Amino acid sequence: MIKAYIVENERLRPVDDVAAHAGAIVWADLLSPTPEEKQAIGDWLGVAVPTREEMEEIEISSRLYSENDAHFMTATLPAQADGDRPVMSPVAFVLAHGRLVTVRFHEPRAFQTFPQRAEKAALGCTSGETVLINLLEVIVDRLADILERAGREIGEIAQGIFHPAETKASKRDRGFQIILRKIGRKEHLLSNLQDSLLTLQRLTGFLGAVPMNSGRETRTRLKTLARDVASLADHADGLSQKINFLLDATLGMINIEQSAIIKIFSVVAVVFLPPTLVASIYGMNFDLMPELKWSFGYPLAIIVMVLSAILPFLYFKRRGWL
Secondary structure (H helix, E strand, O other), X not given: OEXXXXXXXXXXXXXOOOOOOOOOEEEEEEEOOOHHHHHHHHHHHOOOOOOHHHHXXXXXXXXXXXXXXXXXXXXXXXXXXOOOOOEEEEEEEEEEOOEEEEEEOOOOOHHHHHHHHHHXXXXXXXXXXXXXXXXXXXXXXXXXXXXXXXXXXXXXXXXXXXXXXXXXXXXXHHHHHHXXXXXXXXXXXXXXXXXXXXXXXXXXXXXXXXXXXXXXXXXXXXXXXHHHHHHHHHHHXXXXXXXXXXXXXXXXXXXXXXXXXXXXXXXXXXXXXXXXXXXXXXOOOOOOOHHHXXXXXXXXXXXXXXXXXXXXXXXXXXXXXX
């Protein structure tokens, strides 16, 4: 599918007939294009449109390069990022002769919100270069929103770890299992966002070296954009470190809970060991056992077993082991 836009009073207006407005189109957005659509846009732009295989290459030289006065840039962007399992896919930006072509195979929200805003408000869209800067700003704003939400949810996870609402050990164990799954999902989300921000850092650095005809203001906005991306990358690194700390803390809490349970079993075993020893001794059936003839032997043995259980318990209690 091809979505084409022309400029009217610094606003974008979508057009249906690409051929009829070929000279006025400043941005052509290709979503899962067919070979015929890629060929048509390639002919209009004067350069070949990148294929999906080329966009998925991980080498920087395959993602950022210039050819025949056209500049090819590819960044990995998230879609469906309201949850913890965003769809990550590369998006290609081709800037040539004052025109912009984007090629994508998924639906990042910025590609829905930006055209709507640019159609209603004058955002300074006068050429493919200014359209690209505005689009990248919306993309970065969207990533910032996702990181803010992730930061709030990580704070809620920390609250559940260090201030559990449950008092029963069995319910806390189930809570820790849920927390571990949440931590794993947040780590997956942050890892994807870090990859996306890394590609955007490289893209803005490459774009800064591309000759532009849009004036000093565009260069200033590009520098600001690069600083914003670097700031978000640092923030994502900080959240990633925090989530790793929470993972270690959760595993530590689980180990403490398990140690407490094992300690209880160990104490119970030690407390009942002396009574078991006494009962074992007087459970023997040797003929020469003088205590067998004692009339008070049975109550004495009971008292000895009770005392041998109480004394270790009191000792453990005094030492703070219970």
